[in-house]
Amino acid sequence: MIKTSSITKRFGQKTAVNGVSLAVEKGEIFGFLGPNGAGKTTTIRMLMGILRPNAGSATIENLDVTSEAPDVKKIVGYLPDEPYLYDYLRGREFLEFLAEMHNLSQEEKQDRIPQLLSRFGLKDASEEFTVNYSHGMKKKLALCGALLHDPQVLIMDEPTSGLDPLAVRDFRNYVNMLAADGKTIFLSTHVLDLAEKLCNRVGIIHEGKLVGIGSAATLRSDIADRDASLEEIFINLIQVHNEKEKA
Secondary structure: OEEEEEEEEEEOOEEEEEEEEEEEOOOOEEEEEOOOOOOHHHHHHHHOOOOOOOEEEEEEOOEEOOOOHHHHHHHEEEEOOOOOOOOOOEHHHHHHHHHHHOOOOHHHHHHHHHHHHHHOOOHHHOOOEHHHOOHHHHHHHHHHHHHOOOOOEEEEEOOOOOOOHHHHHHHHHHHHHHHHOOOEEEEEEOOHHHHHHHOOEEEEEEOOEEEEEEOHHHHHHHOOOOOOOHHHHHHHHHHHHHHHHHO
């Protein structure tokens, strides 16, 4: 479903993403982990056609993310780290606007919008202007927008930032349900506990390079510690990378 081949992005003299190759299968929940500034958001923006890679390529459902970006957006739901909402649209109006952008029928709008607002606890706030929403509420509304056109692929950048523990639990349960329904999930996060509980596999990026990829069991085998937590795996792989770079 999602495939990158040596994808690279430079900003002037700085290489933000350096030759990242990975593949995510249909129905998989894939976690993209890394410290701040590691290249997670840049990679996601290339997948969404927002940034053009300097080298390499990426496809989603065999569609090139750069040359076929409009077709990619039809099958992908995207949740950015800092979603942009129109302050003086009500929550319901914001979703109706997105429904028009996706050419949803009146029947689809009437079915999906109330359903999503209810699922994410926004039904009572649906007539409130989004400027008055908390950060967590804005994130939930943006997630409703990402799911509105029933995408086959969901790409999310730090989806649980600003959510309270109960909302995080509900989010985790909902993502598991989407994957069970055959949806493909690609999410970046720095919350390792979430990744360990939710993801089938993870990729760990550091200084723009992919330093580890696989299931938690596979990565434990790679570092020869069958009892290591994902946090310990994460730290170990980054330390090994740093030592190689110094050598």
